[in-house]
Amino acid sequence: MPDVMVGRIGRPHGLRGDVTVAVSTDDPDTRFAPGSVLDSDRGPLTVAARRRSGGALVLRFEGVEDRDAAEALRGTALSVAAETLPEVDDPDEFYDHQLVGLAVRHADGRALGEVIDVWHPPASPVLLVRRPDGTEEAVPFVRALVPTVDLAGGFLVVEPPDGMFG
Structure with a gap:
């Protein structure tokens, strides 16, 4: 690990x-x-x-x-x-190292990239995603935008608003 x-x-x-x-x-x-x-x-x-x-x-x-x-x-x-590190009891909480490396998929199944970093500004955490073309997108790590995190499956789902991943 x-x-x-x-x-x-x-x-x-x-x-x-x-x-x-x-x-x-x-x-x-x-x-x-x-x-x-x-x-x-x-x-x-x-x-x-x-x-x-x-x-x-x-x-x-x-x-x-x-x-x-x-x-x-x-x-x-x-x-x-x-x-x-202790086990996390809350199914909606994750350690940064668990998120980095996860594949990022659109809710419709399209590949959007891979999580390469997790930032911790004062509000909510932000996932830094490297797109397949090499550019990066910052995604607030909130349930409205990231409804699914499947650690065993190695991916998370993003439901981006208009303009994100555009």
Whole structure:
């Protein structure tokens, strides 16, 4: 199973090695608890401390002792193994990694493309779909537009409004 991104390290915070983290998990208290080990392209990082500063999540990792070491981590993606994620009880909720790679079909059966990314703006999630011609279409991930998600079948159905996929 693939790794699932749970955050990205931002700017240093202070002089002692703390960093801000852009969170991309719905369970930051568990994922970023002290002692948690997160995967990264720089190797495993162990959370030594966690706190909030205003609205920002601030972490300190073991072995990151100063601002220069914290700056070196800027932009690093933090992930966990997908198999460590809890099962989702709600049939209308999905992890991003479950959606990426699904074939996208029109309600009439036509192939529209493939999900290549999931964005999380403030409103509802948005699926980024690569069309067969290589162009991309952003599809709000709401039931009115995406009535069917068939993980076992490897596809989802989109009922696009006029102009979408046009």
